Amino acid sequence: SVQLLSHVLLCATPSRLPDLPTVTPNSSLNVKFDPKTTKLTWDCKENTSYGECVLIHKEKGQIKKKVRCNDCQCSFSDYSLHGGVTLTVEVNINHRRLSEMLVYTNPGREGTAARNFSCVIYNANFMNCSWAKGRAAPDDVQYFLYIRSKKRIERECPRYLKDSGTHVGCHLRDLSGLTSYSYFLVNGTSQETGIQFFDSVLLLKEIERYNPPDNITVHCNESHCLIRWEKPRTRHTRSNREFQYELDIQRRVSALSEQGTEAQGAQHTLF
Numbered sequence: 001s002v003q004l005l006s007h008v009l010l011c012a013t014p015s016r017l018p019d020l021p022t023v024t025p026n027s028s029l030n031v032k033f034d035p036k037t038t039k040l041t042w043d044c045k046e047n048t049s050y051g052e053c054v055l056i057h058k059e060k061g062q063i064k065k066k067v068r069c070n071d072c073q074c075s076f077s078d079y080s081l082h083g084g085v086t087l088t089v090e091v092n093i094n095h096r097r098l099s100e101m102l103v104y105t106n107p108g109r110e111g112t113a114a115r116n117f118s119c120v121i122y123n124a125n126f127m128n129c130s131w132a133k134g135r136a137a138p139d140d141v142q143y144f145l146y147i148r149s150k151k152r153i154e155r156e157c158p159r160y161l162k163d164s165g166t167h168v169g170c171h172l173r174d175l176s177g178l179t180s181y182s183y184f185l186v187n188g189t190s191q192e193t194g195i196q197f198f199d200s201v202l203l204l205k206e207i208e209r210y211n212p213p214d215n216i217t218v219h220c221n222e223s224h225c226l227i228r229w230e231k232p233r234t235r236h237t238r239s240n241r242e243f244q245y246e247l248d249i250q251r252r253v254s255a256l257s258e259q260g261t262e263a264q265g266a267q268h269t270l271f
Contacts, residue, residue: 029100031089035081037152042089042100044072051091058083067091078148078183080199082106082113108194111136114143114186117198121175121208124233130161130169131186131198138192143167145186150179175235180204205236213245 029042040053051067053074065074067089079085084106090099106113114131121127129145144167145157155177161169181203188195213229220226231243 029089029091029098031087031100031102033087033102033104035104038076038078039073040076040087040089040102041073042091044070045091045093047094048072049092049095051089054088054090055079056086056088058085078150078181078201080201082196082198106196108188108196109136110196112138112141112188112190112193113196113198114188115198117184117186117200119184119202119207121204121235123211124208124235125173125175127172127175128169129157129172129184132168133163133166134188134196137188137195138190140192141166141188141190141195143186143188143195145170145184147178148183148185149177150181151177153177178204180236205238208235210234210243 029045031040031042033040040055048067048070050069051071053065053067053076055063055065055076057063057079060079063076063079065076067074074089081104085104087102087104088099089102090097092098112134115134117129117131119127119129131143133141133143145160146154147157148154157167157170157172159171159173160167161171181201183199183201185197185199187197210232213232216227216229218225218227227247229245231238231240
């Protein structure tokens with residue numbers, strides 16, 4: 001569907017990562033923000049000697065970037081944009097300081113964006129993402145998930161999970177190409193109204209769930225038992241020191257038991 005929003009033309013198609021709306025104010029610098037590339041640009045002027053860009057994020061605060069001489073753009077790292085951001089440009093041109101502010105907002109009807117978004121990696125090679133329909137979303141809403149790696153490699157969800165025909169989740173069997181953190185965008189379409197987007201930047205090691213340890217062995221003598229195991233397989237390399245284990249040990253010859261014994265490394269000795 002195509003809809004005209006103020007000076008913004010948004011045409012979302014499910015076959016590729018859609019271009020979120022670019023705000024173009026009427027000003028001397030003609031500042032533009034491209035949310036797909038997180039790049040801020042403006043008209044180049046002669047004799048630009050100094051500049052600074054600032055992205056003001058509701059959660060991250062101010063993110064500042066210096067502008068090189070005669071350069072007319074700033075690139076920011078990936079940040080969530082669904083809550084809106086304010087961007088400012090300040091440059092010196094012919095010994096005159098020019099400053100301009102641009103407010104980037106999330107278009108569409110309030111409350112239509114996907115909510116309760118979360119992802120989990122399991123068995124090292126699989127990932128499930130899920131979300132709920134927006135409270136104010138119309139009946140014909142359809143959501144699409146797009147994932148962009150730190151290297152700017154983009155892809156759409158290959159296998160959607162549905163509830164009454166509406167996409168409410170995604171299953172990925174191939175995580176190759178994903179970097180340590182990735183940008184997730186849930187975009188929506190409807191014939192009835194504009195749908196707001198939801199986006200998030202996730203650190204993959206923080207959303208990974210681990211299986212129990214492998215190859216557990218127990219060797220006992222009259223005085224003690226030595227328990228060994230291998231750390232679980234993980235998506236990203238982790239040292240033994242990063243894992244903590246909990247052992248639940250039941251004694252056959254006594255009513256006593258050890259509950260919740262903690263251990264680090266790959267073995268535990270029980271006396």
